[in-house]
Amino acid sequence: MNIGTSTSLQVHRALARSLADHGMRTLFGLIGDANLFMVDSFVREQGGRFVAAAHEAGAVLMAQGFAQVSNQIAAATITHGPGLTNAVTALVEAVRSRVPMVVLCGDTPADAPEHLQKIDQREIILATGAGFEQMRTAETTLDDIANAFRRAAIEQRPIVFNMPVDLQWETTVYRKHILRIPDRRALVPDSNDLDDALGIIAAAKRPVILAGRGAVDARDALLRLARRIEAPLSTTLRASGLFGGEPFALGVFGTLSTPVATDIILESDCVVAFGASLNMFTGSHGSFLQGKRVVQVDLDPKNLGSRWKPTIGIVGDAALTAERMIGLLDEAGIPGSGHSSPAMAQAIAGYKPEPRFPDWAGEPKAGTVELHEALRRIDAVVPAQRTIVTDLGRFVGEALRVFRIPDPRAYAHTMSFGAIGAGLPCAIGAAVAEHERPTVLISGDGGFMMGGLTELNTVARNRLDMIIVVCSDGSYGAEHVQFRNRSLDPRQSMFDWPDFAPVAEALGVRGVTVRNQGDLDAAVQAIAARDGPLLIDLRIDPERIAWG
Numbered sequence: 001m002n003i004g005t006s007t008s009l010q011v012h013r014a015l016a017r018s019l020a021d022h023g024m025r026t027l028f029g030l031i032g033d034a035n036l037f038m039v040d041s042f043v044r045e046q047g048g049r050f051v052a053a054a055h056e057a058g059a060v061l062m063a064q065g066f067a068q069v070s071n072q073i074a075a076a077t078i079t080h081g082p083g084l085t086n087a088v089t090a091l092v093e094a095v096r097s098r099v100p101m102v103v104l105c106g107d108t109p110a111d112a113p114e115h116l117q118k119i120d121q122r123e124i125i126l127a128t129g130a131g132f133e134q135m136r137t138a139e140t141t142l143d144d145i146a147n148a149f150r151r152a153a154i155e156q157r158p159i160v161f162n163m164p165v166d167l168q169w170e171t172t173v174y175r176k177h178i179l180r181i182p183d184r185r186a187l188v189p190d191s192n193d194l195d196d197a198l199g200i201i202a203a204a205k206r207p208v209i210l211a212g213r214g215a216v217d218a219r220d221a222l223l224r225l226a227r228r229i230e231a232p233l234s235t236t237l238r239a240s241g242l243f244g245g246e247p248f249a250l251g252v253f254g255t256l257s258t259p260v261a262t263d264i265i266l267e268s269d270c271v272v273a274f275g276a277s278l279n280m281f282t283g284s285h286g287s288f289l290q291g292k293r294v295v296q297v298d299l300d301p302k303n304l305g306s307r308w309k310p311t312i313g314i315v316g317d318a319a320l321t322a323e324r325m326i327g328l329l330d331e332a333g334i335p336g337s338g339h340s341s342p343a344m345a346q347a348i349a350g351y352k353p354e355p356r357f358p359d360w361a362g363e364p365k366a367g368t369v370e371l372h373e374a375l376r377r378i379d380a381v382v383p384a385q386r387t388i389v390t391d392l393g394r395f396v397g398e399a400l401r402v403f404r405i406p407d408p409r410a411y412a413h414t415m416s417f418g419a420i421g422a423g424l425p426c427a428i429g430a431a432v433a434e435h436e437r438p439t440v441l442i443s444g445d446g447g448f449m450m451g452g453l454t455e456l457n458t459v460a461r462n463r464l465d466m467i468i469v470v471c472s473d474g475s476y477g478a479e480h481v482q483f484r485n486r487s488l489d490p491r492q493s494m495f496d497w498p499d500f501a502p503v504a505e506a507l508g509v510r511g512v513t514v515r516n517q518g519d520l521d522a523a524v525q526a527i528a529a530r531d532g533p534l535l536i537d538l539r540i541d542p543e544r545i546a547w548g
Helices: 011-021 036-044 056-070 088-096 121-128 141-155 191-203 213-229 259-267 318-332 342-350 371-381 396-402 423-433 445-461 477-485 500-506 517-529
Strands: 008-010 026-029 049-052 074-078 101-107 131-134 158-164 171-173 207-211 233-235 249-252 270-274 293-298 312-315 387-390 411-413 439-444 466-472 510-514 534-539
Touching: 008 011, 011 036, 011 141, 011 171, 026 036, 026 056, 026 423, 036 049, 049 423, 049 445, 056 074, 056 088, 056 101, 056 411, 056 423, 056 445, 088 121, 088 158, 101 121, 101 141, 121 131, 121 158, 131 141, 141 158, 191 270, 191 293, 191 312, 191 318, 207 213, 213 233, 213 270, 213 318, 249 259, 259 342, 270 318, 371 396, 371 466, 371 517, 371 534, 387 396, 387 423, 411 423, 423 439, 423 445, 423 466, 439 445, 445 466, 445 500, 466 500, 500 510, 500 534, 510 517, 517 534
Parallel strands: 026 049, 026 074, 074 101, 101 158, 131 158, 207 233, 207 270, 233 249, 270 293, 293 312, 387 411, 387 439, 439 466, 466 534, 510 534
Antiparallel strands: 008 171
């Protein structure tokens, strides 16, 4: 929309226009005293879309899901005081997931020390690990917001843009101002480091290539390197689906590895990792890396050795480094390892997901279904091109073994801070980012009650194509396991939650409860026939869910 010929704008209007100039077409948030006029200007004058959350944590988590699926910086907005404190857990989750976003956070007036909602916002923000960028004056507004976007891109974390409400009605001279972001993808590895790495690779008899989220754009180069050194390929959880369909693709490397992949990884003598942090889950608490020579390649030198000390660390772009490795191996005439064999391909192809503990005796208790079978049926009917989002809970291991993820950018999770209940808002952001394919959320009942129920009407209001699967075992799973492991009564971890299907219906989402095979058949049919969001309440026996 044309906002007039004058270049002098009120600051809240200048912020809205700068959001649009930075490519933001969608803004997630919750309005309050210190951001409502900026949001109004973004929608009314800039033609932007505002996805209104019911809770500030939801707004930040929606931005996280949007960024993870779209591979773009996302934007969210919240107000001051309790608006910020409500978002603290979500900010920590986004920081630990290394999600680039700008959170425009209102602040109280500097001349109102007794303002009811006044707190030291800078200290709270920094405690989460997020970056802090202050809007200093009306005159510096455009410089400050541009720097927030630049930092989010470079630092790959949330940057909270702190905007005092009293400045927002002052005026500033508008100019389009976007700071250049250095392209580190052209970063060529140091030749000495590369020589050392090639020595390790050349000597390896059973190498494995590992790709993380930082290497998802290097798929073709990594495939060529794998063929050159005759190594199987694997991914971290956040790069799931990168090598789908390849005969030597092992799937996830770590605690969620298949039995076939686990055997191959444990027998390997060298791991060549690209864009992977090598955290404790990827390393299966160290057991998958211990005693092996590890080459770690990453664009960010801070990531090298931050979780696991590699034999050699290389700072460089994943694709360029892989191509350089191939060229140097060819020049030296170094043969392949012979590790990726027809027998290995046959073993990989022959693996079929099955329950973690298929030898559980007897049947599940009345009114419940087997989790593995129910998830398998749901996975089979959801279109192949889908987005998968997982909340956190003991159901997640089974879910990630069953649900097919078509590519790394079709997966998002909220498992970086150990907080349950963040999955549904994250899935909303993912669904907004990729609206042409369905988004499937797998959540636990405790997490759904904590955070999912709050934003369920947001799903309905936005008519998102979402399939929400709630694994209802009537317990907090981690605590239930601890009680059982010590032979104690788990009743303090048990809850008699309501039937979620009618609750969903009341909030505008179709609901189906699954207590038996007939109900499961009906749920599968409901997925195929859906014309809007759908919630499936899977009733599960708490004694028949594996941990992890």
